[in-house]
Amino acid sequence: MLVIGHRGASAYAPENTLSALKLAVEQGANGVEIDVQLTKDGKLVVIHDWKVDRTTNGKGYIYQLDFDYIRSLDCGSWFSEEFKGERVPTLKEVFEVVPKDVLLNIEIKEIERGRADIEKLVLKEIYEADRLESVVISSFHHSIIQSLHKLEPKLKLALLTASEILNLPKYLDDNGLVSYSYHPEINLITKNTVKELEEKGIKTFVWTVNTVIDYQWLDSIGVHGVITNYPDVMLKENNK
Numbered sequence: 001m002l003v004i005g006h007r008g009a010s011a012y013a014p015e016n017t018l019s020a021l022k023l024a025v026e027q028g029a030n031g032v033e034i035d036v037q038l039t040k041d042g043k044l045v046v047i048h049d050w051k052v053d054r055t056t057n058g059k060g061y062i063y064q065l066d067f068d069y070i071r072s073l074d075c076g077s078w079f080s081e082e083f084k085g086e087r088v089p090t091l092k093e094v095f096e097v098v099p100k101d102v103l104l105n106i107e108i109k110e111i112e113r114g115r116a117d118i119e120k121l122v123l124k125e126i127y128e129a130d131r132l133e134s135v136v137i138s139s140f141h142h143s144i145i146q147s148l149h150k151l152e153p154k155l156k157l158a159l160l161t162a163s164e165i166l167n168l169p170k171y172l173d174d175n176g177l178v179s180y181s182y183h184p185e186i187n188l189i190t191k192n193t194v195k196e197l198e199e200k201g202i203k204t205f206v207w208t209v210n211t212v213i214d215y216q217w218l219d220s221i222g223v224h225g226v227i228t229n230y231p232d233v234m235l236k237e238n239n240k
Contacts, residue, residue, distance in 0.1 A: 001218075002225035003234045004031035004105060006208050007048060011229040014055065014079035016046045017086045018097050029231040031103030031136075033207075036091055038110065038118045043067035044091040044125065047075070050111050054078070056088065063111055091122065095129035104131065105183075105205075105227070107160065108139045119147045123155070138183050142175065149178045156180035158205070164188055169196050181205050183227070186214060191221035198222065212237050 008020025009027055016034055024032045035048040040063060052058045052065065056073035076083025091106070098104050110118050126135055137148055138158035145157045158181040165171050172179060181203040184193075194204045205225035206218055215226060215237050228234045 001215075001223065001238060002030040002103065002205070003028075003231050003238055004033050004103065004205065004225055004227045005029040005231040006033050006227045006229050007035065008032055009229070009231050011210075014076045014083050014086055016048055016055075016089070017075060017083070018089050018093060019076070019083060019086060021094060022097055024231050025098060025102055027232040028235050029102065031105055031225070032098055033105040033107065033138075033227050034091075034094060035107045035109050036118075036122060037062045038121070039067045039070060040064055041066045042117070042121070044118075044121055045070055046089045046091060046094055048109070050109075052088075061111070091125050092129070095125065095131060100131065100134050103134055103136060105136045105138055105158070108137060108141070108144050110139075110141060110144065119144055119151060123148065123151055126155075136180060138181075142177060145177055145179065146175070153178075158183050161185070161188060168193060169200055172200070172202075181224070183207060186218075189218070189221070189223065194222045209234065 005024030007015035009023040010020050013020035013023050021032050034046050036044050039045055051061050055078055056075045058073040070088050075088050076086025126132055136156040136158050138160045140160045148155055157179055159179050160183045162185050179202050182197055183205050186206050189206050203224040206223050207227035209215055209226035209228045210230055215234055226234055
């Protein structure tokens with residue numbers, strides 16, 4: 001089973017920072033998951049929330065802020081003084097610190113769905129970094145998945161869900177959704193869903209898995225990967 005660091009090794013370093021990503025890689029994670037948003041002036045930054053308030057010393061919605069302002073913010077002190085001065089990274093910087101043999105799961109977040117250029121910008125950076133084979137793009141906005149498949153059929157795509165979709169295989173077919181993997185919240189997954197999707201060649205990566213008990217249960221029902229804040233703990237269990 002693949003172990004993917006949720007926003008990096010986010011139990012030990014501030015989420016979605018280069019420090020958290022480097023640590024996940026050092027711990028031996030098979031992959032890392034990040035969140036990407038578009039600034040007001042069209043830059044791709046790695047941050048989870050719609051607003052900078054929780055994880056930086058600034059305020060405001062990402063899509064209403066310029067990159068230079070976001071870049072000036074401290075995104076480490078909220079977590080620990082040890083990380084004071086950490087900056088919100090760009091997608092390009094993430095490609096520079098995450099090796100090609102580590103799967104990079106990029107979740108595209110987009111509060112303004114009218115800005116369809118985010119798909120093209122992410123794809124452009126994937127091409128420039130030569131990472132088409134080692135990237136999975138996920139999104140709760142399933143229209144983004146549809147759009148990316150049209151732009152690049154070889155791209156690995158993943159459906160994110162935080163609520164139940166009845167008859168998921170039919171939903172995929174009816175909506176023309178081509179998916180490499182399915183990324184449900186842990187409370188939504190069942191053994192039957194894993195089996196049905198596997199029959200369609202679709203892997204299942206579950207979030208957020210932070211206990212050994214959850215890991216063991218997911219392993220027993222055939223899940224292909226876990227997205228966790230504790231890559232080291234899950235890797236230890238994986239190697240038993």
